Amino acid sequence: MHHTIMRAQSGNKEAFCELVSTYYQTVQRFAFQIGVTSEEVEDVTQEVFLKVYRSLDSYEGGTFTTWLYAITLNTARDMMRKQQRQRRKMEKLKQKHNSKTYSTLDVSEEAMELHELIQELDVKYRVPLVLHYFHHLTYREISEVTNTSESGIKTQVMRAKKQLKAKLEKEGGQA
Incomplete structure (x- = not known):
């Protein structure tokens, strides 16, 4: 390439x-x-x-x-x-x-529901989560894309996962 x-x-x-x-x-x-x-x-x-x-x-x-x-x-x-x-x-x-x-x-119905829940996350959590789990970028690469420290990215991904888990549990899904 x-x-x-x-x-x-x-x-x-x-x-x-x-x-x-x-x-x-x-x-x-x-x-x-x-x-x-x-x-x-x-x-x-x-x-x-x-x-x-x-x-x-x-x-x-x-x-x-x-x-x-x-x-x-x-x-x-x-x-x-x-x-x-x-x-x-x-x-x-x-x-x-x-x-x-x-x-x-x-897209499956579950994927649509997950997408909608991810959209509810604050953008500062949503972007690192999407880049890490759906586009397979490393924390270092995400920090370059977003101009945020690598430790900040790790924290944002962790918080995004926590918020997403809470949303899934609230919706009655499994986390």
């Missing part, structure tokens, strides 16, 4: 298309998991790859996925700020589209 990144940095459009093809679903899934609504996931994903294209020459090595997750997180945060201003007006429409996203992603 390093060779593909270097080719894309030198302006090779096929190499950039290969990067998009390789990471597109990962970006979509991460954006959705951290709270971007189903109707905005595609826009965020496209914006992420536009930013990647524009700033590829500033990528200085290291883990490409960590760099990509950071761009996705920042883009998603920007989009979520916009969404918060429109949330009350769009609530009914949001629920309708979320069910479409679940069926499009072929």
